Amino acid sequence: xxxxxxxxxxxxxxQDWRDxxxxxxxxxxxxxxxxxxxxxxxAACLLCEGASSDGTACGVCSACQWLTxxxxxxxxLLQPEALQREEEGDDKEEKSRSRKDSGEEKSNRKGQExxxxxxxxxxxxxxxxxxxxxxxxxxxxxxxAMNRNAANAILKALEEPPPDTLFMLVANEPMRLLPTLxxxxxxxxxxxxxxxxxxxxxxxxxxxxxxxxxxxxxxAPMSALSLQKNAAAWRDVFLGFLxxxxxxxxxxxxxxxxxxxxxxxxxxxxxxxxxxxxxxxxDLNLAAKRLPIRFYLAQRAKITRLSENSRxxxxxxxxxxxxxxxRESAHPLNLRLFLEQFFFRYRxxxxx
Numbered sequence: 001x002x003x004x005x006x007x008x009x010x011x012x013x014x015q016d017w018r019d020x021x022x023x024x025x026x027x028x029x030x031x032x033x034x035x036x037x038x039x040x041x042x043a044a045c046l047l048c049e050g051a052s053s054d055g056t057a058c059g060v061c062s063a064c065q066w067l068t069x070x071x072x073x074x075x076x077l078l079q080p081e082a083l084q085r086e087e088e089g090d091d092k093e094e095k096s097r098s099r100k101d102s103g104e105e106k107s108n109r110k111g112q113e114x115x116x117x118x119x120x121x122x123x124x125x126x127x128x129x130x131x132x133x134x135x136x137x138x139x140x141x142x143x144x145a146m147n148r149n150a151a152n153a154i155l156k157a158l159e160e161p162p163p164d165t166l167f168m169l170v171a172n173e174p175m176r177l178l179p180t181l182x183x184x185x186x187x188x189x190x191x192x193x194x195x196x197x198x199x200x201x202x203x204x205x206x207x208x209x210x211x212x213x214x215x216x217x218x219x220a221p222m223s224a225l226s227l228q229k230n231a232a233a234w235r236d237v238f239l240g241f242l243x244x245x246x247x248x249x250x251x252x253x254x255x256x257x258x259x260x261x262x263x264x265x266x267x268x269x270x271x272x273x274x275x276x277x278x279x280x281x282x283d284l285n286l287a288a289k290r291l292p293i294r295f296y297l298a299q300r301a302k303i304t305r306l307s308e309n310s311r312x313x314x315x316x317x318x319x320x321x322x323x324x325x326x327r328e329s330a331h332p333l334n335l336r337l338f339l340e341q342f343f344f345r346y347r348x349x350x351x352x
Contacts, residue, residue, distance in 0.1 A: 001055070001200065001204050002041075003034045003038055003041060004038070004041060004054075004055075004318045005220065006034060006037060006193050006197060006198070007033070007034065007193060009189065009190075010038060010190050011038065011041075011042075011055070013188065014038070014042050014055075014188070015054075015055040017044060017186075018045075018046070018130065019053070021046075021135075021165065021166055022185070022186035022222060023158065023165065023166065024158050024161070024166070024168075024169065024184055024185040024186065024334075025039075025166065025167070025168045025185060025186050025187075025188055025282075026169045026171060026174060026177075026182060026185035026186070026187045026188065027039055027145070027169070027170045027171070027190060027256070028170075028171045028172070028174040028187065028188070028189055029167060029172070029190035029191065029192075030172065030192065030218065030220055031172040031220065032193065032217055032218075032220030032221070032222040032223025032226065033190050033193070033220050033221070033224045034140075034176065034190075035141075035170050035172075035190050037109040037222075038139045038169050039139050039141070039170050040055070040139065040223075041056065041142060042058075042138060042168070043067075043075060043137040043166075043168065044057035044064065045055075045057045046066055046134075046135045046137055047064075047067060047072060047075060047134060047135060047137065047204035048061060048063055048064055048076060049062065049063045049064075049132075049134075054076065054123065057126065057323050058116055060241055062293045063132075063134075065108075066178045072131075073131040073132065074130050074131050074135065074136040074137065075136075075137050075138075075139075076116050076122060076125055076137075076138045077139045077140075077141070078118050078119070078122075078137070078138070078139070078140045078141075079114065079140070079141045079142070080112050080113055080114060080145050081111035082111040082112055082266075082267065083227075083255055087142050092262055101293070107313040112145065112296065112301065113144040113145055113146070113147045113150070114140060114145045114147070114150050115147055115149070115150050116147070116149035116153050116246065117150075117347060118152045119150045119153040119154055119157075120151060122157070123136065125138075126157070126162050130164050130165075131280035133164075134164070135164055135165070135283055136164055136165045136166070136224055137165075137166050138165070138167050138168070139168045139170065140154070140167070140168070140169050141169075141170040142169065142170060142172050142173075143169035143170060143174070143177055144171050144173045144174070144176040145172040145204040146177075147158070148178075150179075151177065153177050153185070154167070154169075154181065155178065155181050156222060157181060158181070158184040158185070159184070167185075168227060169185060171183075174187075179318055188215065188348060192220065192222065193219070195214070195219065198214055198219065198221040198224075199214060200225055200297070201221050202214060202221055203223065207224065207225060208228075209228075209296065210224070211230050212226055212297055212298055213225075215295050215296070215297045216279075216295055216296065218279070218295065220232070228241065232264065232269070233263075234257065234260035234261055234263075234264060234269060234273070235276065237256060237257055237258075237260050237278075238257060238273060238276065239280075239296075239299065241253040241257065242277070242280050242346070243299060243302045243306070245305075245306045245309065245347070245349075245350045246309065246347060246350035247318070249344070249348060250340060250341060250343040250344050251291065251340065253339070253343050254340040254342075254343055254351060256337055256338070257339055258336050260276045260340055261273075261335065262335070264334075268329070268330065269344040270329035270330075270335075271326060271329045271330060272291070273308075273329070273331045274322055274325050274326045275326070276303075276344070277322055278305075278319065278322050278326075279294075279295040279296070279345075280295070280296065281315055281318055281319050281322065282295065282319075283295050283296050283299075283303050284296060284303055284307050284310055284315055284349075285312060285319075286317045287300075287303050287304045287307035288307040288308075288312055288315065289309060289312070293330050306323060306350065309350045310349050310350055311349075314348075315349065318345060318346070318349055321345060325342065
């Protein structure tokens with residue numbers, strides 16, 4: 001199943017705009033819906049020299065071949081260096097068409113930002129005419145990764161947009177963008193797909209236990225694929241500790257989880273850990289109210305038992321604490337203290 005089929009209504013709206021394209025599109029929605037793939041496929045159809053009747057790129061013309069090899073003269077993809085490294089390490093053929101920009105080295109902070117130098121690298125690109133008099137497309141993903149200087153530089157480009165140029169900003173958290181930047185874009189929200197359609201998509205991707213992974217991903221099919229593919233030992237250890245409830249031994253749990261987290265290479269796993277804790281608390285609250293749980297279907301029995309010994313007001317207070325902890329998780333001063341504080345407060349949900 002193609003991404004256009006998974007998001008048929010969104011794809012049709014993009015096709016409806018082809019004859020009257022805005023100069024900038026803001027494509028937003030929760031992480032893991034396939035928004036970047038939608039943007040890349042739309043860029044491909046705009047640049048294609050023989051697009052089919054449904055608007056998809058032909059895949060065989062010169063433009064499509066250039067795009068597949070990452071050297072189309074009228075396309076640029078700006079994203080943090082960390083994401084570029086991740087894509088370069090992916091051996092899937094579909095990822096190989098990631099349409100990276102012209103290859104300049106990025107120098108943004110810790111590889112997590114789109115910096116002003118990335119945007120300035122577009123100056124020469126925008127100052128010349130388009131190849132074969134067609135469109136020129138720039139995709140920025142995730143748009144909220146732009147630091148303030150980069151966002152201001154893009155804003156200047158959008159205030160005086162070059163002809164035959166489309167900017168596509170792909171955002172998981174659009175409210176983090178400058179209001180003036182959002183106001184200069186035609187906004188397109190990508191909803192969570194129908195569950196049955198997402199399950200079909202995942203089965204076609206040969207994902208075992210599609211229902212379970214889709215639930216853990218909050219209904220986002222690409223996140224479900226990523227979770228299954230990048231299964232991390234710390235997740236199982238963390239869930240094991242959460243299931244202990246009032247029997248949790250805090251010091252031992254913090255030490256054990258710290259060991260697992262320090263073995264993780266690449267991105268800081270703490271923001272994801274806090275996100276998993278938020279989902280766990282949501283399920284506890286749902287079970288306490290005798291409602292169906294949403295995320296941890298495989299742990300339904302454990303969650304139901306724990307919910308019987310918890311108070312809704314305490315769960316709400318703990319969730320608010322997690323919102324604060326999520327901000328701190330990006331740069332924790334001391335990992336062990338971070339984990340001990342979390343587990344102490346979590347255990348108090350059941351012993352008070």
